[in-house]
Amino acid sequence: MVRGKIQMKRIENESSRQVTFSKRRNGLLKKAYELSVLCDAEVALIIFSQKGRLFQFSSSNMENTMEKYLEHAKNKETTTDNTEVQQHVQHLKHETAFMAKKIEQLESSKRKILGQGLGTYSVEELQDIENQLEKSLKNIQARKAELYKEDVEKLKAKEKFLFEENTRLREKCGLKPRQTPEKQNEITSCSQSSVSVEVVTDLFIGLPPIQNGY
CATH class of the missing domain: 1.20.5 (Single alpha-helices involved in coiled-coils or other helix-helix interfaces)
Incomplete structure (x- = not known):
């Protein structure tokens, strides 16, 4: 009769669990004894049951083995x-x-x-160092220009904010709002062009006046 395969898990039935413990404990003690005799090995085996009862085997002296x-x-x-x-x-x-x-x-x-x-460097090595320095300088200049651009953008944003705040306060006080910074720049540019034109039109065209004595 073929024995059924036992699953490796806790046996729930207490009576079956106790019977299995007794059988396998005795088998394990027997195997330990056989191993010590057949192989001349020093074997010590300690087993505690579920309730704390001690079972042990030692081929010599348990304390010395421990x-x-x-x-x-x-x-x-x-x-x-x-x-x-x-x-x-x-x-x-x-x-x-x-x-x-x-x-x-x-x-x-x-x-x-x-x-x-640098006294021990060759011309080629010095040229490489120079190229590296030039490359580093370009990177520094590019980063510097980038920072300048960021500062300009921040200043423009701050100018716009202050203008809007000024406009709001002037409207609150019943004053006429000022021109936008862009409009003011445009007016300034036109004024400068007008002054330039006036200067040109005021020039005397023709022979110079004859001064006394000439």
Whole structure:
């Protein structure tokens, strides 16, 4: 008769659970004894039932085996900790070497920019440094122009806000609103053109007047 496959989960029926515990406990103790005899191994087995009852087997002395286990576990933990510390120290050494190399590269770049220690450089290397400086200068000028443009836009926005606020206050006081900044600029430009035209029309055309004595 083929035995049914038992699922690996807690047996809900208490009586069946107790029977299974007794059978498998005895089988496990028997296997531990056989392992110690056949393989000349030091075996210690500890089992606590659901109610806390102790069952144990030891091929020699349980206390000596437990002390040996605790000592082994302690040494293993210490070895593991030492390995982790060594790995961390090694990682820090690599990081330190990398940072030192990076700092040296930055110092070298700084000396190049300041024009220091160039006596050993070839013409090609000096040309590369010059090209890098020109490229950096263009980037700086472009960024500077961008910042100027942003400032101008902010000032225009502030001018518009102040004009609108001024207009609102003048209307509130019953005064005639002023021209917009754009309109004022247009009027100023036209006035300057008119002055230029008047200056031209006032010029005397013809022979100069004859002064006395000539």
